[in-house]
Amino acid sequence: MEEKDTDVRKEFSDFLEKENAIRTALTLFDWDNETLAPEAASWRTAKAYGVLAAAYQELFCGEELGTLLWRIREEGSRSPLEKALALRTERERDKLVSIPQEEYRRFSELTAVSVQRWSMAKKQNDFAAFAPTLEELLDMQRRFASYRAKEGQTPYDVLLSDYEEGFTEKKLDGFFGELGRGLLPLVQEVTQKNKKQPVSCDFLFQSYDVEKQRHWNKWLAAYLGFQFSRGVLAESEHPFTTSLHKDDVRITTHYYKNNLESAIFSTIHEAGHGIFEQGNSEALTQTILGGGSCGVHESQSRFYENMLGRSRAFWTPIYGRLQRSFPEQLGDIPLDVFIRAINRSEPGLIRTEADELTYCLHIMIRYELEKRLFSGQLSVKELEQEWNKWYEEYLGVTPKTAGEGVLQDIHWAMGEFGYFPSYALGNAMAAQLYAYMDRELNIEKLLQAGELLSVSEYLREHIHRFGASKGMEELLSEITGEGLNAKYYIEYLQGKYT
Amino acid sequence: MEEKDTDVRKEFSDFLEKENAIRTALTLFDWDNETLAPEAASWRTAKAYGVLAAAYQELFCGEELGTLLWRIREEGSRSPLEKALALRTERERDKLVSIPQEEYRRFSELTAVSVQRWSMAKKQNDFAAFAPTLEELLDMQRRFASYRAKEGQTPYDVLLSDYEEGFTEKKLDGFFGELGRGLLPLVQEVTQKNKKQPVSCDFLFQSYDVEKQRHWNKWLAAYLGFQFSRGVLAESEHPFTTSLHKDDVRITTHYYKNNLESAIFSTIHEAGHGIFEQGNSEALTQTILGGGSCGVHESQSRFYENMLGRSRAFWTPIYGRLQRSFPEQLGDIPLDVFIRAINRSEPGLIRTEADELTYCLHIMIRYELEKRLFSGQLSVKELEQEWNKWYEEYLGVTPKTAGEGVLQDIHWAMGEFGYFPSYALGNAMAAQLYAYMDRELNIEKLLQAGELLSVSEYLREHIHRFGASKGMEELLSEITGEGLNAKYYIEYLQGKYT
Numbered sequence: 001m002e003e004k005d006t007d008v009r010k011e012f013s014d015f016l017e018k019e020n021a022i023r024t025a026l027t028l029f030d031w032d033n034e035t036l037a038p039e040a041a042s043w044r045t046a047k048a049y050g051v052l053a054a055a056y057q058e059l060f061c062g063e064e065l066g067t068l069l070w071r072i073r074e075e076g077s078r079s080p081l082e083k084a085l086a087l088r089t090e091r092e093r094d095k096l097v098s099i100p101q102e103e104y105r106r107f108s109e110l111t112a113v114s115v116q117r118w119s120m121a122k123k124q125n126d127f128a129a130f131a132p133t134l135e136e137l138l139d140m141q142r143r144f145a146s147y148r149a150k151e152g153q154t155p156y157d158v159l160l161s162d163y164e165e166g167f168t169e170k171k172l173d174g175f176f177g178e179l180g181r182g183l184l185p186l187v188q189e190v191t192q193k194n195k196k197q198p199v200s201c202d203f204l205f206q207s208y209d210v211e212k213q214r215h216w217n218k219w220l221a222a223y224l225g226f227q228f229s230r231g232v233l234a235e236s237e238h239p240f241t242t243s244l245h246k247d248d249v250r251i252t253t254h255y256y257k258n259n260l261e262s263a264i265f266s267t268i269h270e271a272g273h274g275i276f277e278q279g280n281s282e283a284l285t286q287t288i289l290g291g292g293s294c295g296v297h298e299s300q301s302r303f304y305e306n307m308l309g310r311s312r313a314f315w316t317p318i319y320g321r322l323q324r325s326f327p328e329q330l331g332d333i334p335l336d337v338f339i340r341a342i343n344r345s346e347p348g349l350i351r352t353e354a355d356e357l358t359y360c361l362h363i364m365i366r367y368e369l370e371k372r373l374f375s376g377q378l379s380v381k382e383l384e385q386e387w388n389k390w391y392e393e394y395l396g397v398t399p400k401t402a403g404e405g406v407l408q409d410i411h412w413a414m415g416e417f418g419y420f421p422s423y424a425l426g427n428a429m430a431a432q433l434y435a436y437m438d439r440e441l442n443i444e445k446l447l448q449a450g451e452l453l454s455v456s457e458y459l460r461e462h463i464h465r466f467g468a469s470k471g472m473e474e475l476l477s478e479i480t481g482e483g484l485n486a487k488y489y490i491e492y493l494q495g496k497y498t
Numbered sequence: 499m500e501e502k503d504t505d506v507r508k509e510f511s512d513f514l515e516k517e518n519a520i521r522t523a524l525t526l527f528d529w530d531n532e533t534l535a536p537e538a539a540s541w542r543t544a545k546a547y548g549v550l551a552a553a554y555q556e557l558f559c560g561e562e563l564g565t566l567l568w569r570i571r572e573e574g575s576r577s578p579l580e581k582a583l584a585l586r587t588e589r590e591r592d593k594l595v596s597i598p599q600e601e602y603r604r605f606s607e608l609t610a611v612s613v614q615r616w617s618m619a620k621k622q623n624d625f626a627a628f629a630p631t632l633e634e635l636l637d638m639q640r641r642f643a644s645y646r647a648k649e650g651q652t653p654y655d656v657l658l659s660d661y662e663e664g665f666t667e668k669k670l671d672g673f674f675g676e677l678g679r680g681l682l683p684l685v686q687e688v689t690q691k692n693k694k695q696p697v698s699c700d701f702l703f704q705s706y707d708v709e710k711q712r713h714w715n716k717w718l719a720a721y722l723g724f725q726f727s728r729g730v731l732a733e734s735e736h737p738f739t740t741s742l743h744k745d746d747v748r749i750t751t752h753y754y755k756n757n758l759e760s761a762i763f764s765t766i767h768e769a770g771h772g773i774f775e776q777g778n779s780e781a782l783t784q785t786i787l788g789g790g791s792c793g794v795h796e797s798q799s800r801f802y803e804n805m806l807g808r809s810r811a812f813w814t815p816i817y818g819r820l821q822r823s824f825p826e827q828l829g830d831i832p833l834d835v836f837i838r839a840i841n842r843s844e845p846g847l848i849r850t851e852a853d854e855l856t857y858c859l860h861i862m863i864r865y866e867l868e869k870r871l872f873s874g875q876l877s878v879k880e881l882e883q884e885w886n887k888w889y890e891e892y893l894g895v896t897p898k899t900a901g902e903g904v905l906q907d908i909h910w911a912m913g914e915f916g917y918f919p920s921y922a923l924g925n926a927m928a929a930q931l932y933a934y935m936d937r938e939l940n941i942e943k944l945l946q947a948g949e950l951l952s953v954s955e956y957l958r959e960h961i962h963r964f965g966a967s968k969g970m971e972e973l974l975s976e977i978t979g980e981g982l983n984a985k986y987y988i989e990y991l992q993g994k995y996t
Contacts (some may be wrong), residue, residue, distance in 0.1 A: 025523040025526075039727045040745045044743045047515070048784070051516055052520075052523060055516075055519075245539070245542045
């Protein structure tokens with residue numbers, strides 16, 4: 001009995017080691033593909049990637065793992081950690097077992113080339129060039145999701161729940177409904193006010209030397225608490241964060257010569273993700289429970305980007321440094337003018353550059369479109385036109401090109417549908433979190449004193465160290481005593497913009 | 499029978515796909531580790547790396563592959579390519595089967611951290627800090643080699659033959675003996691002459707803006723024929739080349755603010771390797787026969803670096819461009835003075851910065867030391883002292899620190915022993931090649947006209963496309979009608995320096 005038990009542990013730990021090795025390799029390929037790999041490389045590299053992804057699926061689908069998980073259940077787990085690992089393994093197994101091998105491999109290979117196709121189509125503003133790939137990705141994901149859908153679940157529900165457990169169309173319809181009722185009138189009001197009194201922000205769009213921006217953003221990430229001995233800041237078309245483990249966390253940003261703001265807020269956003277990953281616990285990193293759920297992840301990035309990064313208190317100790325780096329452009333701009341500029345609200349076309357107030361409208365559009373694509377109400381062919389219609393309606397702007405419209409985001413090109421709502425959930429969680437945290441910490445005072453580490457320390461203690469072992473609802477209940485509640489976010493925006 | 503045959507092909511192609519996938523992933527980890535990975539990452543990443551390396555070994559060591567190879571032999575190969583792939587697989591299998599799994603994994607994990615330990619020790623000029631790791635690597639490699647040694651082979655022979663098939667201590671003793679007899683008196687003569695008439699080269703060591711160097715070297719690599727749509731030029735402590743396949747070839751260089759020459763010749767050298775890899779044939783890339791043997795690889799890098807890159811004809815059409823990039827430093831320096839400076843000979847401490855004349859002396863020292871380390875005549879403890887003694891004797895210089903002495907090269911830190919001779923063999927092959935090529939092409943004329951592509955076209959046709967499917971002796975016989983012959987190299991140097 002004793003011996004059998006030891007066998008089980010050994011087998012499970014062997015499985016976890018292999019799982020980690022292949023996943024880490026796939027992560028590195030993805031990173032490399034988006035940051036450095038040469039243009040013509042991807043279709044060949046995709047072959048190797050596809051084989052590894054197939055090996056990953058195989059690892060989960062074998063009879064042996066089924067038996068092993070059954071034995072762990074029968075014998076009882078030795079620790080809460082083991083239990084959590086077994087549960088997560090089981091969930092992943094259920095997911096992978098349901099997809100036929102050939103289809104899974106085909107999907108993996110496709111995602112290894114689709115990003116470059118998207119990138120090319122985006123450069124050329126040619127949605128039609130990317131549409132067939134998108135259609136294929138959508139078909140596959142819809143089919144995969146339908147294999148897994150349980151009684152009462154739509155395929156889209158399946159994906160939503162992958163990114164943040166327990167979330168469904170129904171729940172999100174409610175959430176976005178509440179958000180819409182709170183935000184849409186506020187946006188109109190603010191937009192009207194701005195037309196009368198436009199906020200000056202031209203100075204953010206002068207010529208800013210890219211090399212100097214690089215230095216400044218690197219300093220900024222470190223100031224926020226991102227540790228460079230255990231991480232890197234690189235560049236990519238679309239800023240993102242990934243990690244091989246807690247001691248190898250990679251964030252990217254994107255520099256534009258005529259835009260100081262873009263790289264700064266991308267850096268702060270991704271540093272928020274990165275600090276989360278670096279704060280994972282010893283026990284969870286390099287396991288299937290490292291990282292974090294998507295909604296919680298976005299709560300951290302948006303917390304850093306908006307709650308902290310757009311506040312006056314945050315900039316008080318460091319604005320002088322920014323001025324010294326760009327004296328010609330900012331020397332005569334007082335802190336207050338800078339703060340107003342980075343907090344201006346103006347309905348625009350680009351999600352990643354949207355202000356806090358209009359940001360969720362971008363998400364609501366994507367949510368409505370994804371829902372319709374999955375239910376079959378909307379076809380990929382009609383997508384660009386439909387996209388533009390919603391933008392006109394919600395934000396009063398119309399994309400002139402596919403690049404600033406339907407092709408702007410990388411997510412669909414990576415085969416990720418159902419991810420976007422995480423951003424809105426993250427925003428809401430961030431506001432709720434701030435309200436509670438502030439009672440304990442006095443965040444403004446800490447920011448004014450440049451004590452960013454006290455903030456990240458709190459987040460590490462209450463959120464980061466749990467990695468993906470706790471979802472949004474669980475963490476919020478523990479910290480705030482209630483589940484996700486949109487009212488904090490609405491109140492926060494109302495307070496800020498009126 | 500027909501069906502069985504199809505099975506064999508399918509199984510072998512599945513094996514080759516998996517082999518390629520894991521090898522490609524390991525290559526990417528190595529690349530990443532040396533170019534980008536954060537300082538504290540390597541020991542954790544090494545776990546994933548170790549698991550993948552073990553999977554690679556397992557893939558080769560199973561009964562199934564043995565049976566499969568036996569069946570291919572029995573049934574006869576369908577094509578010369580299949581035969582070559584099967585033979586190479588068999589050779590690799592013999593090698594991997596001989597090493598116990600646990601030891602192989604331990605070695606793989608060690609090499610994933612040893613480079614960073616070396617890099618740290620080098621920075622701190624502390625050989626003692628690295629010596630235990632080096633000893634462990636040496637012990638393992640010696641043991642692995644002894645497992646594989648056939649009748650009459652020394653363990654060191656086994657490694658020499660891994661890098662360039664058919665080469666042994668005995669053969670190399672002869673080669674280096676001839677080289678030494680030709681070079682040592684020449685070096686003394688030139689050194690004496692230089693003492694009387696020193697070559698002016700201070701201008702190469704003024705302050706050169708690194709960003710401008712970056713631009714210039716990128717242009718230079720493209721000029722040489724390195725294709726950036728299928729490759730990248732990055733930076734690392736120790737310049738090197740690697741590739742995921744022919745359409746993803748990665749070379750690095752290293753910039754120094756006070757040294758223009760270093761990055762330029764590293765770039766040319768690595769571009770030589772890179773052009774080789776990019777020239778691999780469609781059929782061989784992404785197989786175990788992609789890439790190229792080490793000696794042949796070094797012949798290409800040294801061919802570009804020295805035969806082409808240090809010639810007057812090469813610089814004639816492009817020196818003006820270099821002057822325009824660095825007008826303050828080079829505006830007043832005529833081409834002739836520049837050419838003399840980059841061809842000066844001066845015994846120095848650093849192999850990678852050695853001139854053509856003294857370069858092989860650096861290799862001969864490493865060869866003698868490796869031979870003694872493997873035979874047990876020399877211990878790692880005595881290595882630094884012994885290194886310094888040989889430098890004093892062969893080159894008349896003594897390292898003041900370990901960084902400019904025994905710790906200067908990355909190879910041993912990667913567990914690579916027996917590689918160094920490839921450089922000398924490569925030099926000799928390059929000279930022999932040049933002598934024959936020149937009869938067909940008139941290389942000087944092509945260089946003067948900036949027609950580098952005609953040169954790479956010739957090399958692709960006669961060398962590159964064969965990847966690792968042909969070794970040095972075979973290629974040389976085909977092109978020059980004789981095996982490797984040191985006399986071309988000695989004559990070339992005598993002609994150049996007297």
